[in-house]
Amino acid sequence: MPNPTAAMLVIGDEILSGRTRDTNSYHLAGELTRVGIDLAEIRVVPDDHEVIVDALDSLRSAYTHVFTSGGIGPTHDDITADAVAAAFGVGIDVRDDAREVLEAALARRGRTVTADQLRMARIPDGATLIINDLSGAPGFTVGNVHVMAGVPSIFVAMVATVLPTLETGAPRLSREVRFEVGEGRIATPLRELAEEMTAVTIGSYPFRDGEVHGTNIVVRGTDPVMVDEAVARLEAIRTAIGTAST
Amino acid sequence: MPNPTAAMLVIGDEILSGRTRDTNSYHLAGELTRVGIDLAEIRVVPDDHEVIVDALDSLRSAYTHVFTSGGIGPTHDDITADAVAAAFGVGIDVRDDAREVLEAALARRGRTVTADQLRMARIPDGATLIINDLSGAPGFTVGNVHVMAGVPSIFVAMVATVLPTLETGAPRLSREVRFEVGEGRIATPLRELAEEMTAVTIGSYPFRDGEVHGTNIVVRGTDPVMVDEAVARLEAIRTAIGTAST
Structure with missing residues (x-):
């Protein structure tokens, strides 16, 4: 419901x-x-x-x-x-x-x-x-x-x-994965992940921390299994980017 | 306009x-x-x-x-x-x-x-x-x-x-008069003033400052003469309350 x-x-x-x-x-x-x-x-x-x-x-x-x-x-x-x-x-x-x-x-x-x-x-x-x-x-x-x-x-x-x-629902879980690259460099894998995992929403929030142009990715959803899965997928994307840039 | x-x-x-x-x-x-x-x-x-x-x-x-x-x-x-x-x-x-x-x-x-x-x-x-x-x-x-x-x-x-x-209008002036009494004690003169002076709006904002339950009254309007007049009237109300309570 x-x-x-x-x-x-x-x-x-x-x-x-x-x-x-x-x-x-x-x-x-x-x-x-x-x-x-x-x-x-x-x-x-x-x-x-x-x-x-x-x-x-x-x-x-x-x-x-x-x-x-x-x-x-x-x-x-x-x-x-x-x-x-x-x-x-x-x-x-x-x-x-x-x-x-x-x-x-x-x-x-x-x-x-x-x-x-x-x-x-x-x-x-x-x-x-x-x-x-x-x-x-x-x-x-x-x-x-x-x-x-x-x-x-x-x-x-x-x-x-x-x-x-009040009658309440399923608490909306929220987890954050920090990328030390700008949004433009992760937009494609993010879009693919968002299209695949429709049980969660994936928000992208750029930040500046000194010289770093980074991006916080926030996964929200009510199903803890799906939220965990999305976080694991994001961490894999982060690893792949790190490997690619070295 | x-x-x-x-x-x-x-x-x-x-x-x-x-x-x-x-x-x-x-x-x-x-x-x-x-x-x-x-x-x-x-x-x-x-x-x-x-x-x-x-x-x-x-x-x-x-x-x-x-x-x-x-x-x-x-x-x-x-x-x-x-x-x-x-x-x-x-x-x-x-x-x-x-x-x-x-x-x-x-x-x-x-x-x-x-x-x-x-x-x-x-x-x-x-x-x-x-x-x-x-x-x-x-x-x-x-x-x-x-x-x-x-x-x-x-x-x-x-x-x-x-x-x-952009085309702009008349800047909205704002002036504040601080009362060291709660809203309930000045509501009547405030209402009368607001009804009389329709060229300004008069907002009432309670505050607590330590033991003091006070009220900030904000006068807003585009006509500086009317705003000044309202502030003068508020200061007179404040004086009258001060006199009454001593």
């Missing part, structure tokens, strides 16, 4: 303006690969209601899961929860369980909840909360959309809460 | 698997903001011909410019040039001027061009080359799509070649 698929939707003007570097996608990509969910697309969109709704509609119908980051705080530019409610055509309001989580977190810092902070307890109807230890503002899941914070430490905590609740 | 818009299309399995951190989007975002082209979307897609063609079609009709990174090397997983040709419905073949650039660059390293390396001189019909000093393999522009390398240093060099050739 093929692995479940996923998209990441990053919401925030600050990424598109170059103010902030998105680190959440990279974290999610690694975690999903580890558990066997195939991340198939990442999209970054601005703080714009219609654009967010359109992106949610397009991604949630195309993939098993959609993970979002950003836009769930208490200020006017936090519009993700409303966009998710609109995309699913459900209502949204302050929910008692979310309010209790928020009140408890603020009480630990000696504060009460302001009217603005209460916006963070607005949850689309039918959602499941994503509780985390770092922030009193919960994320939530509606259908196949998992809505999480943009602040990286809180995003990480929320991913750790959500992932164990 | 509104600024030109742009999308970034990052092509590569290595980003989606979490092997490689995409740094090209962040670089492009900063450069576009500086010259007054509004980056409206970033999309990351895998090394899959149909997916790349679909993304190109959707993005090039929605935005003034599309910038791509990745997939223009000599190996079997470098399929961007063919996807661009397919998206525009034009032919693609080795082109003499691209071959000359490639041969000259390899000659400087004492090498001749292999059949595989010659793949990097395959250019869609009607394209303009994007020459760079770091790599002999040129990028190219077809219509409103600018096709560049994935290797960050080469991507940076290609962006530096392309941007001066």
Whole structure:
């Protein structure tokens, strides 16, 4: 059975303006690969209601899961929860369980909840909360959309809460073989190997290390036997090149 | 007149698997903001011909410019040039001027061009080359799509070649005001200011600095007078909060 698929939707003007570097996608990509969910697309969109709704509609119908980051705080530019409610055509309001989580977190810092902070307890109807230890503002899941914070430490905590609740697939194994020659000198045997071994994917990534123009070849697949076989074949290619050039 | 818009299309399995951190989007975002082209979307897609063609079609009709990174090397997983040709419905073949650039660059390293390396001189019909000093393999522009390398240093060099050739808009100014209180305590005056001053956008970004839960407020706009005015209003809000809390 093929692995479940996923998209990441990053919401925030600050990424598109170059103010902030998105680190959440990279974290999610690694975690999903580890558990066997195939991340198939990442999209970054601005703080714009219609654009967010359109992106949610397009991604949630195309993939098993959609993970979002950003836009769930208490200020006017936090519009993700409303966009998710609109995309699913459900209502949204302050929910008692979310309010209790928020009140408890603020009480630990000696504060009460302001009217603005209460916006963070607005949850689309039918959602499941994503509780985390770092922030009193919960994320939530509606259908196949998992809505999480943009602040990286809180995003990480929320991913750790959500992932164990999902059906996962076969972890995608990845092994790397380093060639100290440029891509152009190994492209032909690589292409032949990739055409023959369709159970794995073979990626070619050039690098420079001082004077060396080299290439890292990455084998990915879910079947350990096939991945090992591909690595052995690559090592044989490397030996043949080394012999040829001496 | 509104600024030109742009999308970034990052092509590569290595980003989606979490092997490689995409740094090209962040670089492009900063450069576009500086010259007054509004980056409206970033999309990351895998090394899959149909997916790349679909993304190109959707993005090039929605935005003034599309910038791509990745997939223009000599190996079997470098399929961007063919996807661009397919998206525009034009032919693609080795082109003499691209071959000359490639041969000259390899000659400087004492090498001749292999059949595989010659793949990097395959250019869609009607394209303009994007020459760079770091790599002999040129990028190219077809219509409103600018096709560049994935290797960050080469991507940076290609962006530096392309941007001066484009019509640009009003640079988007950005100024930041730091509040040493959480978002929840300033959300109301912020919302009122954002509703009143529609010539700027006001973003709110929480941070933690040791024990301080603070908020950076970012004002963005193209009119320096309005940006200054918004910053002055934010500083007045900050003073009022400081007075209220003493």
